[in-house]
Amino acid sequence: MTTAYDLRCRECGKSYGIQPLSICDDCFSPLEVTFDLEYARSRFTREAISNGPLNMWRYRALLPVPDSYDPQTPAGFTPLMKAPRLGQHIGATNLYIKNDAVCLPTLSFKDRVVAVALANAKEFGFDTVGCSSTGNLANAVAAQAARMGLKTFILVPADLEPAKILNTQVYGATLVRVEGNYDHVNRLCAQIADRYNWGFVNVNLRPYYAEGSKTVGFEIAEQLGWRLPDNIVCPMAGGSLITKIRKAFKELVALGLVEDRPVRFFGAQATGCSPISTAVKNNTDIIEPQRPNTIARSLAIGNPADGPYASRAIRESGGWAEDVSDVEIVSAIQELAETEGVFTETAGGVTTAVTARLYAHGRIKPDELTVSCITGNGLKTTDCLQGAYEQNQAIRPRLTDFENFVEERNSINQALSFLGESYVS
Amino acid sequence: MSVRVLLPNAFQKHTNNVREISSTAANLPELVTEIEGKFPALRQHLRGEDGQIRRFINFYVNEEDIRFLGNEKYAFKDDDEILVIPSIAGGCC
Numbered sequence: 176m177t178t179a180y181d182l183r184c185r186e187c188g189k190s191y192g193i194q195p196l197s198i199c200d201d202c203f204s205p206l207e208v209t210f211d212l213e214y215a216r217s218r219f220t221r222e223a224i225s226n227g228p229l230n231m232w233r234y235r236a237l238l239p240v241p242d243s244y245d246p247q248t249p250a251g252f253t254p255l256m257k258a259p260r261l262g263q264h265i266g267a268t269n270l271y272i273k274n275d276a277v278c279l280p281t282l283s284f285k286d287r288v289v290a291v292a293l294a295n296a297k298e299f300g301f302d303t304v305g306c307s308s309t310g311n312l313a314n315a316v317a318a319q320a321a322r323m324g325l326k327t328f329i330l331v332p333a334d335l336e337p338a339k340i341l342n343t344q345v346y347g348a349t350l351v352r353v354e355g356n357y358d359h360v361n362r363l364c365a366q367i368a369d370r371y372n373w374g375f376v377n378v379n380l381r382p383y384y385a386e387g388s389k390t391v392g393f394e395i396a397e398q399l400g401w402r403l404p405d406n407i408v409c410p411m412a413g414g415s416l417i418t419k420i421r422k423a424f425k426e427l428v429a430l431g432l433v434e435d436r437p438v439r440f441f442g443a444q445a446t447g448c449s450p451i452s453t454a455v456k457n458n459t460d461i462i463e464p465q466r467p468n469t470i471a472r473s474l475a476i477g478n479p480a481d482g483p484y485a486s487r488a489i490r491e492s493g494g495w496a497e498d499v500s501d502v503e504i505v506s507a508i509q510e511l512a513e514t515e516g517v518f519t520e521t522a523g524g525v526t527t528a529v530t531a532r533l534y535a536h537g538r539i540k541p542d543e544l545t546v547s548c549i550t551g552n553g554l555k556t557t558d559c560l561q562g563a564y565e566q567n568q569a570i571r572p573r574l575t576d577f578e579n580f581v582e583e584r585n586s587i588n589q590a591l592s593f594l595g596e597s598y599v600s
Numbered sequence: 601m602s603v604r605v606l607l608p609n610a611f612q613k614h615t616n617n618v619r620e621i622s623s624t625a626a627n628l629p630e631l632v633t634e635i636e637g638k639f640p641a642l643r644q645h646l647r648g649e650d651g652q653i654r655r656f657i658n659f660y661v662n663e664e665d666i667r668f669l670g671n672e673k674y675a676f677k678d679d680d681e682i683l684v685i686p687s688i689a690g691g692c693c
Contacts, residue, residue, distance in 0.1 A: 198610045203686035204656045369609040
């Protein structure tokens with residue numbers, strides 16, 4: 176046996192062993208996977224990890240998967256990049272980006288959680304898996320289920336970005352478009368999960384799925400040379416990721432892989448859907464649901480399941496949460512692309528804009544080691560940049576035309592610089 | 601006037617596997633009292649030590665979260681479908 180874990184209620188602590196279940200039948204609170212860390216102590220070591228594969232399965236001793244499971248889905252181990260040029264723009268001297276815009280196979284951090292969820296779906300004997308999704312999860316479930324030979328039912332809001340719909344259908348998934356927002360879809364999904372004996376990655380497989388998020392935290396620590404950062408800035412939809420990165424850090428400390436030090440957690444939301452950042456600002460764990468209205472649809476969850484835990488984690492750590500407008504989100508997508516060559520989706524725009532604001536407001540000091548978590552790829556939400564760039568007139572294949580083109584641009588730049596602006600392209 | 605109330609699987613251990621009831625309750629507090637009267641075993645699980653309904657239990661009327669409709673003040677209408685969902689899961693990051 177390489178791992179020892181069980182499901183426990185997050186509120187009353189009742190144990191449920193290992194089964195496809197996400198709700199305590201005593202107090203109706205969410206269940207969470209708890210590891211026997213003493214058992215993991217001799218297995219989850221720096222040496223064992225460095226001998227593991229170059230993907231998230233190098234941390235499998237702290238992932239809830241059966242020992243017999245042979246990983247089919249090599250997600251994770253994405254770049255942790257220093258971001259000096261973005262840092263210069265926003266007043267940061269020690270800023271890093273955790274770039275899950277290039278997480279495989281479907282270009283979002285969801286590939287990590289789905290990898291763990293589907294390992295358990297196989298173990299529990301489900302032949303059909305599903306999820307409710309704002310897009311990235313749909314893509315990840317569809318792709319990895321295809322690879323594992325599982326049937327899929329995937330429920331999404333009907334107005335989802337076309338790229339995310341196509342990126343689900345291409346894998347042969349059965350896509351169900353539902354009228355309404357994510358919260359409507361999710362509710363229907365909860366009812367379906369009650370009636371059908373299927374594995375829903377974010378319902379009855381949720382406790383396992385959520386543990387996959389810890390790999391973001393394990394990787395950040397390992398890639399920093401086995402140390403913890405001062406600050407984490409993390410997007411929040413359901414609020415799970417930020418709590419799981421914190422859990423990962425705590426497990427690393429408990430097992431002696433990193434030195435204990437305070438890490439502050441900062442949450443990022445869009446103003447058009449900001450129930451968790453509102454709770455943090457009001458210094459409470461009580462989440463008032465909202466009706467989402469933002470272009471950051473992957474974060475548009477008005478009734479976030481892990482909201483109370485996210486708010487608590489942030490406040491306990493001495494961090495903060497902020498929310499930004501749709502205009503700021505688009506500008507931040509462009510700024511991150513122009514400065515660091517990373518094209519993120521709207522959720523990454525939220526995180527980048529919030530990161531900038533945290534420095535501007537002095538909540539993060541310039542020299543603190545800060546990691547901004549980019550969770551998805553910009554190619555999936557290109558519609559938010561519609562009209563942002565003019566298409567230049569095509570030139571003839573002649574050098575004189577090219578020279579005229581350059582001259583014209585130089586004069587535009589000169590005029591703009593005279594006005595105190597710059598034309599970057 | 602009567603409303604249809606759908607109960608989640610997680611309740612069934614305490615409701616003798618009843619999944620659905622019809623109720624003449626006029627609003628949410630009356631409905632909760634009625635459910636507790638019908639299924640006494642559920643009461644201690646439905647409420648926390650402070651006597652309040654546990655925070656992870658959500659109520660929906662037709663397609664809407666009851667909190668958007670005025671919560672306890674919302675007056676049930678004939679044929680409303682009331683959905684009880686504990687600990688609604690889901691969410692991206």
